[in-house]
Amino acid sequence: MDPALSPAGRRAAAIARHLAAGALPAPPPLAAAAALLGPSPCLSYAPPESAENAPAFPPTELRALLDGHHLMERDWVFRVMEESQLFCPRQRGGGSRVFVAPDYNDGKEAQREATMRRVAHLAQRGVFRGWLTEPGAEAELRKLALLECLGVYDHSLAIKIGVHFFLWGSAIKFLGTKRHHDKWLLATENYDVKGCFAMTELGHGSNVRGIETIATYDSKAREFIINTPCESAQKYWIGGAANHATHTIVFSQLHINGKNEGVHAFVAQIRDEDGNVLPNIHIADCGHKIGLNGVDNGRIWFQNIRVPRENLLNLVADVLPNGQYVSVIDDPDQRFAAFLSPLTLGRVNIAVNSVYISKVGLAIAVRYGLSRRAFSLTPDGPEMLLLDYPSHQRRLLPLLAKVCLMSSAGNFMKKMYVKRTPEMSKAIHIYSSALKATLTWQNMITLQECREACGGQGLKTENRIGIFKAEFDVQSTFEGDNNVLMQQVSKALYAEFLAAQKKKKPFKGLGLEHLNGPSPVIPDKLTSSILRSSKFQMDLYCLRERDLLKQFTEDVSIHLAQGKSREKALMLSYQLAEDLARAFTERTILQIFLADEMNVPSGSLKEVLLLLRSLYVMVSIDESASFLRYGYLSLDNVVSVRKEVLKLCSELRHHALAVVSSFGIPDAFLSPLAFDWIEANALSTGSH
Numbered sequence: 001m002d003p004a005l006s007p008a009g010r011r012a013a014a015i016a017r018h019l020a021a022g023a024l025p026a027p028p029p030l031a032a033a034a035a036l037l038g039p040s041p042c043l044s045y046a047p048p049e050s051a052e053n054a055p056a057f058p059p060t061e062l063r064a065l066l067d068g069h070h071l072m073e074r075d076w077v078f079r080v081m082e083e084s085q086l087f088c089p090r091q092r093g094g095g096s097r098v099f100v101a102p103d104y105n106d107g108k109e110a111q112r113e114a115t116m117r118r119v120a121h122l123a124q125r126g127v128f129r130g131w132l133t134e135p136g137a138e139a140e141l142r143k144l145a146l147l148e149c150l151g152v153y154d155h156s157l158a159i160k161i162g163v164h165f166f167l168w169g170s171a172i173k174f175l176g177t178k179r180h181h182d183k184w185l186l187a188t189e190n191y192d193v194k195g196c197f198a199m200t201e202l203g204h205g206s207n208v209r210g211i212e213t214i215a216t217y218d219s220k221a222r223e224f225i226i227n228t229p230c231e232s233a234q235k236y237w238i239g240g241a242a243n244h245a246t247h248t249i250v251f252s253q254l255h256i257n258g259k260n261e262g263v264h265a266f267v268a269q270i271r272d273e274d275g276n277v278l279p280n281i282h283i284a285d286c287g288h289k290i291g292l293n294g295v296d297n298g299r300i301w302f303q304n305i306r307v308p309r310e311n312l313l314n315l316v317a318d319v320l321p322n323g324q325y326v327s328v329i330d331d332p333d334q335r336f337a338a339f340l341s342p343l344t345l346g347r348v349n350i351a352v353n354s355v356y357i358s359k360v361g362l363a364i365a366v367r368y369g370l371s372r373r374a375f376s377l378t379p380d381g382p383e384m385l386l387l388d389y390p391s392h393q394r395r396l397l398p399l400l401a402k403v404c405l406m407s408s409a410g411n412f413m414k415k416m417y418v419k420r421t422p423e424m425s426k427a428i429h430i431y432s433s434a435l436k437a438t439l440t441w442q443n444m445i446t447l448q449e450c451r452e453a454c455g456g457q458g459l460k461t462e463n464r465i466g467i468f469k470a471e472f473d474v475q476s477t478f479e480g481d482n483n484v485l486m487q488q489v490s491k492a493l494y495a496e497f498l499a500a501q502k503k504k505k506p507f508k509g510l511g512l513e514h515l516n517g518p519s520p521v522i523p524d525k526l527t528s529s530i531l532r533s534s535k536f537q538m539d540l541y542c543l544r545e546r547d548l549l550k551q552f553t554e555d556v557s558i559h560l561a562q563g564k565s566r567e568k569a570l571m572l573s574y575q576l577a578e579d580l581a582r583a584f585t586e587r588t589i590l591q592i593f594l595a596d597e598m599n600v601p602s603g604s605l606k607e608v609l610l611l612l613r614s615l616y617v618m619v620s621i622d623e624s625a626s627f628l629r630y631g632y633l634s635l636d637n638v639v640s641v642r643k644e645v646l647k648l649c650s651e652l653r654h655h656a657l658a659v660v661s662s663f664g665i666p667d668a669f670l671s672p673l674a675f676d677w678i679e680a681n682a683l684s685t686g687s688h
């Protein structure tokens with residue numbers, strides 16, 4: 001190679017060599033062809049670590065903050081997966097570098113069986129020990145940490161396990177009583193039964209109250225007769241139903257002596273021990289999906305099947321042998337809400353899992369951006385590293401900031417959930433709804449940007465980011481559609497506002513205490529130091545939230561005054577509702593991160609946390625029209641914010657590698673693109 005050649009000249013020479021090779025009559029064997037190319041490639045790969053400064057802070061400390069809990073257990077379960085052939089280890093990129101990922105070339109049936117074999121292996125390695133039977137917050141946090149890591153390997157694996165433990169298992173545990181616990185909890189933990197959770201129907205998803213499956217009580221036989229009365233009542237999307245599940249939770253309307261008591265949950269067996277579908281149960285596949293093909297989603301029809309009276313999950317309500325209906329909760333709305341409680345754990349898990357996936361995408365894209373060059377600024381100058389382009393920094397680094405703040409929020413949510421008391425139910429529902437929606441939406445935005453930041457390489461399945469987009473898209477829909485969840489957040493805030501006004505009591509909880517004080521004042525002129533101060537950032541977010549809550553309430557009351565129903569009035573005010581739910585969530589995320597930041601002693605890590613936090617806030621202002629629309633900031637101020645975004649990006653650029661290194665994701669779970677991507681694509685490695 002002639003070192004005097006310009007980059008363009010080098011490329012032309014490489015193309016000429018390539019064309020010359022293409023002119024050979026028959027392709028030579030790979031090893032021989034590789035030898036023809038010569039030992040030195042046109043470009044050489046330099047690992048990001050070789051050119052970047054040493055981290056200004058210990059990445060292990062940031063990891064401890066972001067992972068929040070059970071770091072050793074996470075590392076252990078990552079190793080369990082790396083060590084097993086079932087997780088498809090592949091050597092790529094020379095040396096001993098090995099990557100693990102499912103084989104997406106497999107058809108859906110093969111993917112489903114591979115998922116099940118992995119589940120069996122994890123069970124045998126003791127990963128699920130205590131998941132349903134060990135009490136206490138510590139055990140619950142451990143379980144959540146392990147499932148997050150399993151999801152980094154494959155979404156299907158996490159969902160297959162999640163449906164079994166978090167939906168079926170949680171329903172038995174939290175809606176059932178001793179007789180159900182004795183019969184099914186340990187059996188579930190040991191996989192003696194395989195559970196699924198049949199709530200959704202073809203005709204009703206988000207609107208669970210509208211489901212049409214009917215369970216009629218037969219007091220003579222002391223049994224419930226469960227029936228699918230019409231096609232729209234078929235259970236749809238039920239994870240595990242198509243191939244493997246032996247039992248299901250069936251959500252259905254409970255009819256007693258002609259009276260509908262509303263939606264209740266029952267246990268029904270759907271397959272025998274040999275996997276045969278039981279009589280009067282019909283099961284069909286949901287077919288190939290855009291992702292998650294390692295999960296056997298199915299449809300179920302019940303043809304007047306009979307289950308014993310004891311199979312009603314009766315913590316909340318029961319039917320006595322004589323057919324008398326009894327419930328510890330009188331209010332039907334509250335009773336219905338109690339039946340949806342098993343979904344909360346799944347929602348928490350989905351939120352935190354989506355953050356981990358964003359971290360994988362960002363770790364790959366940032367590492368690639370620190371090793372990939374494109375174009376030179378001068379005719380003979382070196383090509384520029386992607387991450388040295390300010391535009392590339394603007395694309396990736398705000399996402400890095402967001403994922404760090406969202407990690408803190410996820411940890412807060414988990415720790416709140418595992419210490420729950422009945423009084424905390426409302427807050428947990430609101431936080432988990434807001435965070436599930438926001439974090440999963442953000443994950444999709446992050447993956448798309450990371451995919452594009454990797455150019456064409458982002459589309460290769462082995463580089464993970466592209467396939468993740470299809471695999472994780474469903475997170476915005478299942479276990480609560482994101483739009484519907486955000487509506488519930490704004491409705492709940494509206495109810496809080498009305499209650500505080502009516503009772504003439506100060507706001508308490510949900511971080512709304514700021515509404516009890518005077519309205520914050522935003523300085524006219526925003527300097528860099530003001531923009532980075534936590535006081536300004538919280539003041540601005542609180543100002544927006546309190547104003548939107550007031551505006552939303554006023555808008556709803558105008559509709560009410562015009563004679564509209566409460567539901568209709570809330571529906572018509574949806575624009576303000578959306579802005580309010582977003583304002584609440586962003587303020588919550590900032591507040592949680594600030595609490596974490598305060599616990600970090602002064603030093604380099606704290607300085608980086610300040611950069612991350614400030615970039616999170618500046619970008620959220622830059623990207624949201626609401627600050628200008630409602631006049632919280634002047635035109636001059638938003639211009640200052642935009643300039644600050646640029647400055648923060650260029651400062652954070654120096655810490656980008658250290659931040660992604662602190663995500664704690666083992667190299668094997670990233671992709672060849674994050675390492676020596678030239679070697680990984682050498683002719684000698686063949687096609688992949």
Ligand SMILES: Cc1cc2nc3c(=O)[nH]c(=O)nc-3n(C[C@H](O)[C@H](O)[C@H](O)COP(=O)(O)OP(=O)(O)OC[C@H]3O[C@@H](n4cnc5c(N)ncnc54)[C@H](O)[C@@H]3O)c2cc1C
Nearest residue numbers: 197198199200204205206237238239477478479481483484
């Ligand atoms: C891969 C996969 C796995 C699943 N696994 C399971 C499972 O194991 N068990 C189970 O029971 N279910 C499962 N589901 C079902 C899932 O929970 C539902 O798809 C989800 O609840 C949404 O319901 P839906 O699809 O009927 O959409 P709909 O509720 O019909 O929503 C369609 C659209 O209408 C909008 N919309 C709905 N209501 C309103 C409103 N009030 N105001 C404004 N807009 C509204 C929504 O935002 C959405 O965009 C799974 C789904 C998928 C795709």
